[in-house]
Amino acid sequence: MHAIVIREPGDADVLGWDEVPDAEPGPGEVLVEVAASAVNRADVLQRQGFYDPPPGASRYPGLEVSGRVAALGDGVTGWNVGDEVCALLAGGGYAEKVAVPAGQLLPVPKGVDLVEAAGLPEVVCTVWSNVFMLAGLRPGERFLVHGGGSGIGTMAIQLASALGSPVSCTVGSEAKAARCRELGADVAIDYRQDDFVEHGPFDVVLDNMGAKYLARNVAALAPNGRLVVIGLQGGARAELDLGELLRKRAAVHATSLRARPLDEKADIVRSVREHVWPLLESGRVRPIVDRTVPMSEAARAHRLLEDGAHVGKILLTLEK
Known part of the structure; x- marks a missing residue:
């Protein structure tokens, strides 16, 4: 072969x-x-x-x-x-x-x-295992996915929207924002011009960036919020404010499939x-x-x- x-x-x-x-x-x-x-x-x-x-x-x-x-x-x-x-x-x-x-x-x-x-298979199993099985996203909870135009992002938008959650995503262009809204995103945030933290708080955040976004992801979490990190495109090392996690009773998960x-x-x-x-x-x-x-x-x-x-x-x- x-x-x-x-x-x-x-x-x-x-x-x-x-x-x-x-x-x-x-x-x-x-x-x-x-x-x-x-x-x-x-x-x-x-x-x-x-x-x-x-x-x-x-x-x-x-x-x-x-x-x-x-x-x-x-x-x-x-x-x-x-x-x-x-x-x-x-x-x-x-x-x-x-x-x-x-x-x-x-x-x-x-x-x-x-x-x-x-x-x-890869995107569905990644999104389902992390957003729903691990983070336990429930209908009505606010969800943010980074990289809305990616394979993971386009599937996460559709699944969260179909199961009853308001969906936000980050994108790098208006063309991608339009596509994400077509798939069910309520809000598409251009990360080049806007700060996603200002659109929170979010109950669940699915992140592919890692260190670069860690502090802002935690800042964007709602009380009892859950951050799931599945990628390190923005680096692997960053400081984590445990005090903010404690105040919010929030959780950070890092997983791979x-x-x-x-x-x-x-x-x-x-x-x-x-x-x-x-x-x-x-x-x-x-x-x-x-x-x-x-x-x-x-x-x-x-x-x-x-x-x-x-x-x-x-x-x-x-x-x-």
């Missing part, structure tokens, strides 16, 4: 479409013939040498795919060869085939295109299938795809992601 390999840490040109050994399903795994994968910020960090896959995971980038079941490993039940699926991965999605733990497999939602489904144990990922996937898949099948929530790029041109897709002009997901396609 072919896969995108990282020949050495560096810029997008280090990505190559090379012939590699075929993927094979182990016990409890399903082999998926890939139709599409998606580009995530974690893939860029891995390419740059800053985010190695967890032990035992594929060295090829790619945290989500869609495709068709090609083979079943020992002990797998509930799936059949030919089923259209999408999957959450710890790596290996930039390839023609990938072996997936059966607990991380999801059916393609009814009404969703097979290729577009590749943009669902990729390296979680298989049973935790399976629990998240089960919850997503129960709570989010009906919203997708009803059309209340949908995958937001900025564009598709042939998988062999993954370097171009990485440049597009790093340019930051996209809204939603950039997909890598193999579907004929």
